[in-house]
């Protein structure tokens with residue numbers, strides 16, 4: 001015994017340090033193994049496809065983003081009676097299928113943290129913006145400040161901008177359609193229109209995107225988003241270290257820098273402008289509220305919190321809003337026009353509703369907020385479009401502690417997944433879910449369903465901040481286009497089943513969205 005003690009005393013400091021490190025590593029490996037074991041034991045009790053050994057359902061992803069939707073739907077339909085598990089490499093996903101479980105998760109204050117896939121956005125231009133941030137304390141206070149830019153009065157003042165850009169869109173579509181067949185791919189023009197709208201309303205910037213202005217922000221935003229899609233559809237690139245080795249990484253980093261530099265420039269310019277106009281501003285604020293509101297954009301509201309938010313934070317929030325508000329509404333607007341083209345009886349009802357709101361000869365009048373409120377049928381059309389084509393088809397939350405959901409104990413370290421796309425096309429909640437039926441959103445029908453059976457904007461704590469903005473913008477775009485045109489199916493895409501979609505973080509068209517456009521004569 002004495003010799004053992006003597007030996008320990010004789011160890012020099014570096015050896016003791018070495019032994020400590022080795023012991024810590026051994027303990028850590030044991031803990032991880034135990035945790036992994038527990039995760040596997042609990043996972044084994046949850047139904048779901050086993051997939052291949054070690055790689056799970058990775059082959060599903062490797063089939064490509066278009067096939068992923070149909071293959072994913074098959075798996076979902078097979079297991080949707082309860083929540084189910086899916087392994088992809090060593091990641092465990094628990095897919096929630098019942099509205100009760102989804103509500104439990106989305107309204108649980110302990111489950112506000114997004115899953116690790118969102119790191120892709122955090123490591124990119126969204127940074128610490130409220131969409132991707134996982135520091136919940138910071139998210140709470142930032143969300144409060146960002147919400148200021150989306151209050152009712154501010155959003156209402158954006159309607160003339162939505163209308164102006166919808167008219168530009170209408171002219172662009174006229175220039176774009178084939179003179180013989182009247183066919184046109186509406187996806188890209190609509191995408192540029194929503195880009196211009198969000199640029200003007202959030203940043204107070206004109207990109208001239210609709211008229212082909214190749215703005216550096218717009219172009220680099222698209223490059224950065226392609227890089228995310230690449231990472232998400234190649235799950236091993238979720239690791240930043242591996243992604244750094246890929247050829248896409250360099251392009252992404254260049255784009256990130258250009259976007260950040262541009263947004264910094266805008267913030268600095270706006271700050272100077274605000275400082276210079278401080279006295280005039282004060283005067284305007286005491287004048288007619290309407291005049292003041294017209295001049296406010298989301299950036300100005302955020303800069304009002306410049307002392308509470310860092311410059312970088314404001315930049316991240318602005319870029320987040322630009323991304324959150326552009327692609328989502330572009331996809332929804334295009335899908336709604338496409339579905340109207342394929343459902344003439346629905347299109348006629350929308351037009352009749354518009355005729356009851358706008359008098360004859362009123363074609364160029366901008367809708368007021370009250371007009372948009374009266375477009376109840378159009379609202380149902382938009383909701384039905386979002387049911388069938390939710391622009392964000394999947395979202396996830398990180399499960400950090402074991403939790404009982406329904407009859408299953410879900411292991412810590414897994415990701416809880418919710419899929420509006422699959423949930424909203426389930427026969428369990430919608431009769432004939434493939435049918436485009438705006439009456440699914442009649443008040444009584446809505447009341448008869450669990451509210452969490454329709455969640456295109458998510459719900460609960462981290463629901464979409466842009467719901468009102470989105471609804472007013474979509475109503476303005478669609479009503480303006482339908483007031484001026486009739487839409488018909490294109491020969492290139494004769495039925496809705498021919499519309500090819502893919503899952504690339506958001507829902508996207510594989511080869512455009514074609515319709516025939518015939519301008520109304522009076």
Ligand code: HEM
Pocket residue numbers: 114130131132143320321322324325326328329332386390391392395396455456457458461462463464465466467469470
């Ligand atoms: C059709 C239109 C839209 C759809 C379907 C949609 C959908 C969603 C969904 C599903 C989420 C939650 C995502 C998650 O949990 O990971 C979300 C969050 C968010 N959306 Fe939207 N969105 C739309 C329009 C907009 C608009 C117009 C804006 C801003 C102008 C916006 C900004 C945001 C932001 C900032 C968040 C993060 C909120 C937070 O975590 O606190 N969205 N959106």
